[in-house]
Amino acid sequence: MNKKEQRERFIDIIAGFTAYIAKYLPDDVLVKLQELREKEDAPLAKIIYEAMFNDLKMAKELDRPCCQDTGVIQYFVQVGTRFPLIDEIEDCLQEAVKKATIIGPLRHNAVEVFDEKNTGNNVGTRVPWIDWEIIPNSDDVKIYVYMAGGGCSLPGTAKVLMPLEGYEGVVEFVFNQITSYGINACPPLLVGIGIAGSADVAAKLSKKALLRPIGSHNSNPRGAELESLIENGLNTLKIGPGGLGGENSVMGVHIEQAARHPATIAVGLSTGCWAHRRGLIKINAHLEYETISHKGAIL
């Protein structure tokens, strides 16, 4: 393949995958939703889960997104320094979003700030948002696609706590936010928490925490313990599917951390909704792909 053919192939793969994840939830989310559904006895909670799975069935049958809000598209790119299209990725991702918007079809969600004008193709200033990690000595690229819907972005927040507030302060911050805004994010929620020395890093880590597979744990045993304590605590609130009451509140709680300044403890919070549209794809130097989050998907 020459460079032009490589570009076209890469754009087609990413466009196809972006449109695909709007219609099909990742394998881990489907398993968790089914598990939570089976725990419900309350009639209303059962009806809400039935509606969710019916929605997913219809999305498949009609080849349409499973939620009207296809969100602002974000890509988290882990690119090897020897990946052949490393210089072209940003441009290719923008083209892929335009293409996915048509083939999805995806609702137009990119509104230019100050101009207050919808661009009409889901591409705008710094959108799709791209987060970069450079991987030395690799010729692959791994790309997470995330659809940041309005409702599930709404509880997002970050704050620098006084050091004496400690981890108790982190927990209080999370519970205050989930109990006041969580219901807007179409529960059961996936809760992402970032802990760091400054608000910007904590916020970014909280979003990265949402990319982790459900059922995975923080790499530090104390972090993993805090994840499960917060998860159990949030579940006792019995927010339920759709926020209408039920046995559980969350699909999971994920924490990611960075070493902090001795005098600050910053906490960031991001939430994912039941329709947690995120995908992970790996593409090698020959532009062969593997859909890690959606096993066996054909694009």
Ligand code: SF4
């Ligand atoms: S919170 Fe999620 S499921 Fe609810 S409307 Fe937004 S994107 Fe759709």
